[in-house]
Amino acid sequence: MTTQSAAGASPAAPDTQLQQLRFCFYGAGSMAEAVARGMTGRKLCPPEQIGMFNRSGGQRLADLRALYGVTTAETPEDKDRLLAEADVVILSMKPKDAEEALRSVAATLRPGQLIVSMIAGLSIRTIQALLGQPLAVVRTMPNTSSSIGLGATGLSFSGEVSDEQRRIGEQLFRSVGMTVTVEEPLLEAVTGVSGSGPAYLYYIMESMIQAGVELGLDSGLARELTVQTMLGAAEMMRITGEQPAELRRQVTSPGGTTQAAIALMEEHGVGLHFRQGMKKSSQRASEIGRDLERSVLGD
Template sequence: MTILSSSSVSTAIGSLKMCFYGAGSIAEAMVRGLLDRGLTEPGQISMMNRQNVARMEELASRYGVNTSSLEAEKSVMLQDADIVFLMMKPKDAAEAISQVRDLLHPGQLVISVIAGMTIRTLETLLGKPMPIVRTMPNTSSTIGLGATGISFSASVTGNQRDLAETMFQAVGLTAVVEEQLLEVVTGLSGSGPAYVYYLMEAMIVAGSQLGLTEEAARELTVQTVLGAAHMVKATGENPADLRRKVTSPNGTTQAAIEKLDANHFSQAVISAIARAAERAAEMGAEIERKATS
C-alpha cells in the first residue's frame, strides 16, 4: 500500500466527492474549514438533511455547495460520494441510516459524527462491510478551534486515516484514540467547553457582586481565560507549574486556591468528567439496543 505524503493527502481530498447527511453547526464548520483551507472546491461537496429546505438554501447560497430537497437527487448524492459524513442527531440516526443504507457501498469511506453510536452499531445498521471513521468533535470546531477524537474500524486503510485526520484538522486539533476511549474524549473535550463556560459564568457573577459592572466583569473574565489558555499553549508548561508561579505564599491567589480546595474543586471537575464519560457510554448502549432490537 502506498502511503501518501501530506501534500498528496491534500491533493487527494480535493479529488473526492463528499456528501454530508446532516447539516447542523458541526457539518457547516467542516465545510467551511475544508473550503477555507483550500482542501476542496464547493462543487465537490453535497449537503442534505431530511426536510429543512430553508437550511439547504442557506448553505448553498453561503458556500456554493450542492444541495437538494428532492429524494431522487439526494439518493444520487449519497451513491456518488467517495466520503459520506453521517452527521444526523443520535435520536434520528438509526432510522435515517436504515433508509439510505442500500444506497451506500463498500467503496465509500463512512465518517460518523453521531454521538454515542459505536462502530459496531453502525456496522450493524449499514448491513455491509464498510470502512468507518468514528469521531467526537466539540462545538469549538465552529470557529476553527475544535478538539476532535477519532477512532477507526479495522478496515480503514492508512491513507483513509490520513484523509480523515487532515479533514478534521481543518477545524482544529485531532487525537486518535482507541474507540473505547472516545467516551473519555466526550467527557473531557466534547463536553469540556461547557465546563469552561460554567466557570466563566461564576467569575462574571463574582465580579458583578463585588462591585464591577457586568460588562467589565465579562471582559476581564474572557480575557483572563483566553490569556491563560494561550499561556499554556505558548509556553508548553504544565498548568500546575504555571499555577504555582502565580501563587505567592500568603498572597491573594493562594487564599483563593485554598478556598477552592476546601470546596473540593479539583475532585468536582474530575468527577464531572468521569460522569460525562459514563453517560456517553450509557447513551451508546441505549442507541445500540434500539438499533439492533
C-alpha cells in the same frame, strides 16, 4: 496495549487529492456546520463539492447554502444523489435519529465509500450493522472549535479503512484543528474531555463575567478581561509546557488573593465536582452507545 497519538497542532495545508473528493453531510446541525465552515474556510475542497441535508430542510439549509456555498438537498431524490455521489459520507445526525437514518440510506451507499461518524456513542460495529455491510468507518469526536480551525478531534478506524482512507479522515479533521488517534473504547474519554470541553469553559467564563459584574465592572469589560485571561492561560500552558498545577502554584502566593479564591473553591469541592461532571459526560456517551447497540444488535 492502547494506541494513542496526536497530530496537527496547527491546521494542515489543503491536500490536492482531497480537492477532488465529494463530501456529503447527513445532518446539518451545529457540529456539521462547524466542520463544513472549517473545510470551506481552509479551502479543503471547493464548497460545491460539499453536500448537506437534514430531515426538515427549509430555512436551515438555505442559510448554510448562503453562508458557505455548499450544495444542499431537500427532496429524497436529491438526498440519494448526494449520498451516492459522495466519496466521503459524514454522519452528523443526533444519536436518537441514527438508527432510522442509517437504515434508510443503507441501500444507497456503496462499497468503496468512506463513512465518517460524528455521532456520540455510536460504535463502529453498530454503524456497520445498521448499514448492513462492512464499509470503511472512521468514528470521530470533534468539538465546535473546529469552526475556527482550533478543534480537537478524536479518531478511531475500522479494520476496513485503507491507508489512503485513513489519511483522508485525518486530513479532514486536521484541516479544522488537531487530531488524536485512540482505540475506539477511549473515544468516550475524548468525549468527556474535549468533545464537551468547550461547554465547560464557557460555563466557567459565564461565572467569571457575572462575578465581575457583581464586583462592579461593566459587563463588556468583564467579558474582555475574561476572554483575554482564558487566552493567556491556555497559551502560557502551551508555550511553556508546564503542568497546570505548577502554573497555578506560581500565581498563588501564600495568604494572597488567589489563595483565598482557591481555598474557597477547594472547600466546596469545585475540582471534584468538575471531574465528576466530565466523567458523567463520558458515561453518558457510553450509555447512548449501549442503548443503540442493544436496539440494533440485541446484545
